[in-house]
Amino acid sequence: MKKIILEKSVLENNDKIAEKNRKRLNNKKVFAINLVGTPGAGKTSVLENLIPNIQKDFNMAVIEGDLYTAKDAKRIEKHNVEVVQLNTQGACHLDANMIEKSLEHINMKNLDFLVIENIGNLVCPAEFDLSEDMKVMVMSITEGNDKPLKYPLMFQRSSVIILNKIDMIHLTDFNLEEFYKDVISLNKDAHIFEVSCRTGEGIEKLSKYLIDNINSKRNCNFRK
Structure with a gap:
């Protein structure tokens, strides 16, 4: 019996294409983020506020x-931002291809900042x-x-965690102290x-944090 490990093969191929894309973005000094989160977390709303x-x-x-x-692409387009729509026809994440x-x-040519708004999911996109x-x-x-401990990999791999709808915290039993404690236990640099x-x-x-990172990328020197 032959054993085929699909996940490893898929991820290795993805990483090769991702590295090729990364070199292209680095040569242009484009700062890129992968915007992730669950459906309804407010990814598009946050982006609309940042634009x-x-x-x-x-x-x-x-x-x-x-x-x-x-629908989300149309919302972003209203802000006069160049948008490319990717429909996965059911796939739960985007990939490098x-x-x-x-x-x-x-x-x-003159791009400074690229946002990749991923599919709403806390598992596969990580x-x-x-x-x-x-x-x-x-x-x-x-x-x-409770989300950090339920979906640890996403929290471990996210450099930035945006806790949205903070104005509604008084309407919930969300424990802010516990949230910070759990996030730090998984990713102290987040x-x-x-x-x-x-x-x-x-x-x-x-906005300031992202702008500082955009400027840092523009001032980097990458080896060809």
Whole structure:
């Protein structure tokens, strides 16, 4: 009997393509994030709030991942941002091959910032390298503070964790102290931002953090 380990093969192939994409983005000094989170966490809403602050000084583009619709892409397009829609037809995550194809449709000439909004899922997207400089995870207060220990890999691999809908915390039994404790136990280097897309709380601070990273990437020297 022959044993075939599909996961290893799939991930190895993905990583090869991701590295190729990464070299292309690095050569252009494009700062890229992989925006992850559950359905309804508020990924698109957070992005809509960030766009005005970032777009003042930088050129940006968005790759929108969705199972079937283009609803989120249409929301982003209203902000005069270049958008490429990726429909996976049921697949629960994006992969490097999809990103490679998407980059062919993006004007890379003066691009500074690329956002890859992944499929709403806390499991599969944690495994796949999309050539990002960092994973940025959005979770909402309404999901409960038990998520870090339930989905440890995503929290371990996310450089930034955006705790969204903070304005609703008084309506829930969300334990903020326990949340921070659990996140730190998994990823002591994670940057946590408490935000509200409804009130605007925390958006300026998050914008500044991303802008600092965009500028840092622009000032990097990469070997050919």
